[in-house]
Amino acid sequence: MLRKILMGFGALVGLIILGGVGFYAYVTYQANKTYDIPLPDIRRDTSPEALARGEVIFMSLCVECHAPAGEIHAVGAPVTVLPPELGYLHSANLTSDPVGGMGNVKDEEIARMIIHGVNHEGKLRPMVRFWTMADEDIAAVIGFMRQDRPEFAPEPKKAPPSETTFLGNIVQVFVLGVHTEKRPPVKAPAKAPTVEYGKYLSEAMFDCVACHTQGLEVNEVKAAKDTAFTGGFEFDQKQSGTEGVIYSTNLTPHETQGLGKWTLEQFKVAMREGIAPDNQVLRTPMPRFRRLDDVQLEAMFKFLKSLPARESPKFAREPLPRAKVDPSAAPEKLFSSLGCNYCHGPKGQYRDKLKNAISKQPEEVAKWIRNPESFKPGTQMPTFAPLLDEGQALELARWVQSKNGEP
Ligand code: HEC
Ligand code: HEC
Ligand code: HEC
Structure with a gap:
């Protein structure tokens, strides 16, 4: 998920040269010190309704980083989608084991990690911060994580900690940022096919705004920009062994570039199955969101359609063409x-x-x-x-x- 943040490093090089030694010392200190951030008042919710919600969130958002590729056992895994210049990144063991995993970590400490990116030891860790995710959704994820399920079967081995480089520390401190104050409670809009609920899912929960907007800022800053959801963020495909770059697409209702002509049905197929209209295969890093239900997808669709139709700074689907199927091809x-x-x-x-x-x-x-x-x-x-x-x-x-x- 962070890969999107890293493409604009050129801009930061200037900063580094400017500040010199003082800057280096400042960043290193901020990245390594122990933070004493008050714990949020958020504990697990294990009502059946919350568990179902927590499962969708965990399996759509967290498992891809916290389990080895294509697996579900949340033992921690190397985060390989990010450029090595950031350092060695490895997610944490989230199993129920008291030594290797979260068995002895308080619910409030997990909640603080999700909101502030500060772990149970008070250390800043290189994970996305979900600063605008509602308290009840965080409680639901934690409820799900505390279940006796194969995802969290105890694994005593601690995951190796991430080792960030100076560049990685810059991202931690300036891009992901440090919120040292306690966050006021955040409430989620009612679940219904409304613009409001769709906005919450697209901006606070599922990172759509981060990938589908140019720039290095975090979700809540990007969401407020004029260019929000116009796409054009560049993804280098080298890591998957393919030459070239692709851009995230324009999700505003622009007639030719965006979702102007899309139907709700087409949107659902694209989101769940990865196939856009005209049978175009959506390429990585666009994730599949197979677990989102009809209400959630309709809400997101309504929200995106409610945005002003804007041009993309860089129009997507180029320069690497999407899949076109030649039935006679070998x-x-x-x-x-x-x-x-x-x-x-x-x-x-x-x-x-x-x-x-x-x-x-x-x-x-x-x-x-x-x-x-x-x-x-x-x-x-x-x-x-x-x-x-x-x-x-x-x-x-x-x-x-x-x-x-x-x-
Ligand atoms: C976005 C990534 C992605 C793309 C694109 C993709 N796959 Fe897969 N594929 C997976 C994952 C992930 C699994 C393992 C199943 C899982 O863990 O969800 C898999 C599993 C498989 C398997 C193993 C099935 C088994 O019996 O266990 C085959 C075969 C396969 N893919 C073929 C293909 C072919 C052929 C294509 C292109 C037409 C393709 N895949 C495109 C992600 C992908
Ligand atoms: C982009 C990858 C990524 C995603 C997505 C992600 N994490 Fe993490 N997570 C990490 C990394 C990296 C660490 C830091 C591990 C370390 O070096 O200590 C981490 C650490 C944690 C910790 C810290 C445990 C401790 O030691 O105190 C918790 C809890 C956690 N993640 C929960 C979650 C939850 C819940 C979600 C989904 C809402 C999630 N993560 C999504 C990468 C990710
Ligand atoms: C990790 C980055 C990432 C995230 C997160 C992400 N997207 Fe995407 N998305 C992309 C990229 C890149 C493409 C372009 C894929 C291509 O051209 O093959 C894309 C394509 C799409 C398309 C196809 C548009 C078209 O014109 O064909 C839709 C619709 C879409 N995304 C919606 C969403 C929504 C809604 C969310 C949040 C639930 C989301 N995306 C989250 C990166 C992302």
Whole structure:
């Protein structure tokens, strides 16, 4: 998630030169000192309604960083989407273990981490701050984290702590920022298909505004800008082994660049299945939000449609073209034109997952490729059924298997 923040480092180089030694000392001190921030009055909510809400939040937002790629056991994992210049980043063990995990960490301490980015030892950690997430939603996530579930089965091994570089510390202190005062309570709008609720989900909860707005600021600052939701944030694709950059898209109701002509149904398919109108595959880092229900997606759609239609500073879908399916293409070509390589290519985050398919019946693998969510609910893999018929999927499955899962 932080990757978006890091692209504009050029701007910060000036700062570093300006301040010299004093600046270095200041940043290092701020990043390493122990903060004495009062604990928020937020404890777990384990009512059935809150647990269901907490599950959606945790599984849509937290698990991707806190479990190894494609897994759910929240033992902590290296955060590989970020440039190495920031340092070695590793998320924490969130299992129920009293030594390695959160078993002995208070609910209020977890809440403080989510809001301030300060861990149970009072140390600033390189995690996004959810400064505008409502108290009741934080209570729901913590409630979910305290359940006896496979996600939190005790793992005694502590996760290795992140080691941030000077550049990483600059991001911690100036971009993510330090709020030392106690946050006043924040209330979520009622869950309903309204603009207000959609705004909360898009700005405070799911980071849409951060990725879909240019600049280095945090969510609440970006949301107030004139350019909010106009896209144009640049993502370098090198890390997934693909040349070039892609831009986040314009989500305002602009007729040609944005969601002006989109229907609610199209929006739902794009958000859950990763397929935009005209069968375009949405590329990483746009996540799948498969667990969001109809009310949540309708609220977000209404909110985005209520924004003023604005031009993008840099229009998306270029310079790397999105997937276009040529039905007669060989499997090898389909693998890159459909964007499988972003996730499963030599540098892909989910490369190892292809190995699970080697010993299966090709027919079953073909079914997986068309409808992965029927095997693994919530999966980040797009639903390729609208783009590939059964025959094409079978050919692709056989080809992946023939490559031993290492195409
Ligand atoms: C972009 C990746 C990322 C996301 C998303 C993320 N985390 Fe983290 N989390 C981290 C990193 C990195 C650390 C710091 C680990 C360290 O070095 O101590 C961390 C630390 C924590 C800690 C600190 C535990 C302690 O030691 O006191 C808690 C609690 C936590 N995360 C909960 C959450 C919850 C809940 C969510 C979802 C609302 C979430 N995280 C989302 C990356 C992430
Ligand atoms: C980590 C960054 C990131 C986050 C978080 C993110 N997006 Fe995206 N989104 C992107 C990128 C990049 C694209 C462009 C993908 C492409 O061109 O293949 C995109 C594309 C889209 C599209 C397709 C638009 C079009 O014109 O085809 C929609 C709709 C969308 N995002 C909505 C959202 C919403 C709503 C949220 C919050 C729930 C969100 N995104 C969160 C990065 C992100
Ligand atoms: C956005 C990332 C992403 C993209 C793009 C993607 N996948 Fe996947 N794929 C995954 C993940 C993640 C898994 C593992 C399942 C999970 O953990 O959710 C997976 C699993 C698989 C598996 C293993 C199935 C099994 O039997 O266990 C196959 C085969 C596969 N993908 C093929 C493909 C093909 C072919 C394409 C392109 C048409 C593709 N994937 C595109 C993320 C992706």
